[in-house]
Amino acid sequence: MTVESTPARTPRRSAGSKAGTTGTKRTTRTTKKSTEPALVQLLTPEGKRVKNAEYDQYVADITAEELRGLYRDMVLTRRFDAEATSLQRQGELGLWASLLGQEAAQIGSGRALRDDDYVFPTYREHGVAWCRGVDPTNLLGMFRGVNNGGWDPNSNNFHLYTIVIGSQTLHATGYAMGVAKDGADSAVIAYFGDGASSQGDVAEAFTFSAVYNAPVVFFCQNNQWAISEPTEKQSRVPLYQRAQGYGFPGVRVDGNDVLASLAVTKWALERARAGEGPTLIEAFTYRMGAHTTSDDPTRYRGDEERQAWEAKDPILRLRRYLESKKYADDTFFEELESESEALGRRVREAVRAMPDPDSFAVFENVYADGHALVDEERAQFAAYQASFADADGGK
Known part of the structure; x- marks a missing residue:
């Protein structure tokens, strides 16, 4: 059974682990196959539908139209994300956190939500924001530095992005x-990542949610890398098993499988609404790009790793399934491509129409009554800015 409700033995380290030595001898390591944790999967990377006795019921009545909708969600989210990355490279955004490769985890879980459910995201949940009806252009003001969020959280039951790692899990627990x-x-x-799972805020959220039986689902997108640190540096056991120690269920789902992500999240949300308390979902996926646009992933991981995960692409596998079942034809894909390009143009035009950020805003609201050091730093920065005008002849 995938859902863990009783303590399990700590598995031995896999062949890829760097830990696990005793004295001067290495411990015997088991093969990856023998230590691989249970993984809920309904759609294989080849686009084949597989049965699951526990979770099939949550997507049993899904229609061809709804499947095309999931595909459209993922394609448009990826297109928006790619445009935002390009805009940052062109100097229009200060930073961008790409979701490339994580579309299925976000769209699947996002479409499992009811309108009256409430979402606490990190800073990468662009696909969930799409599902909640937040206009993509509203996500970009913060990354351009012209606002602190850009949308009303209560209009879509989607909280503002959280930059502080892990703190949103405590906010979600209190709200629940x-x-x-x-x-x-x-x-x-x-929502939080594998790196955030090591934060004390997350541990506290697990404790309080369990003790108070809070109706909250913790959705961890394990994209394998917390910036440059691999998951094996975050935990000695699969992340979903951590829930056992707090007294609530944990499950690992194929985060590149939109159907499995949808089904497992529906199950967990229904548990919460029924008063059965919290659930931890570990969506096992992969960050195809950089942690943010300030990161260079080639410094800490190899091309072969990315290539292996490209074969598990969440969009490609659903397209294969749609084509095999004849649920979508060439006209559908062509029209979606046109819609995708139109979205890219709209996002690009919206960002370029935004005002430039106020370079001096960083010095405001630091101290209630002002501070001599901040005043000095402001003056230094003003002189630095003026030096560019002087170098350009005052233009």
């Missing part, structure tokens, strides 16, 4: 405790 106190039957979901 309030939902339970109010007697509502909605649920809360908190």
Whole structure:
């Protein structure tokens, strides 16, 4: 059974581990196959539908139209993400955190939500924002430095992006405790990454959610790398098994499988709404690009690793399934391509129409009554900025 509800023995380290030595001898390592944790998968990388006794019921009535909708969601989200990356490279954005490769985890879980459920994202949940009806252009103001969010969280039940690593899990837990106190039957979901799983805030959120039986789903997108640190530096056991120690279920899902992500998240949300408490979902996926546009992943991982995951591309596998079942034809894909390009143009035009960020805003609101050091730094920065005008002849 995939869902862990009783403590399990700590598995031995896989062949790729760097830990696990005793004295001067290395411990015997088992093969990857023998230590591979259970993984919920409904759609293989080749686009083949596979059965799962526990989770099939949550997507049993999905229609061809809904499957095309999931495909459209992923394609348009990827197109938006690619445009944002290009805009950052052109100097239009200060930074961008790409979701490339994680579309299935985000779209699958995002489409499992009801309108009255509430979402606490990190800074990479562009696909979930899409599912919640947040206009993509509203995500970009913060990355351009012209606002602190860009949308009303209560309009879409989608909180502002959280930059502080892991803190949103505590916010989600407190909000979920309030939902339970109010007697509502909605649920809360908190997104975070494998790196954030090592933060104390996440551990505290697990503790409080379990003790108070909060209706919250913790959705960890394990994309293998916390910037340059691999997952094996975050945990001695698969991340989903951490839930056992706090007294609630954990499950690992194929995060590149949109159907499995949809089904498992539906199950977890229904548990929460029924008063059965929290769930930890580990969406096992892969960050195809850089952590952010300030990162160079070639310094810490090889091309062969990315190539292996490209074969598991979430969009490609659903397209293969749609084509094999004749649920989509060439006209559908061509029209979607045109819609995708139109979205890219709209995003590009919207960003270029935004004002330039105020370079001196960083010095404001640091101290309530001002500070001599901040004043000095502001003056130094002003002189630095003026030096460019002087070098250009005052233009």
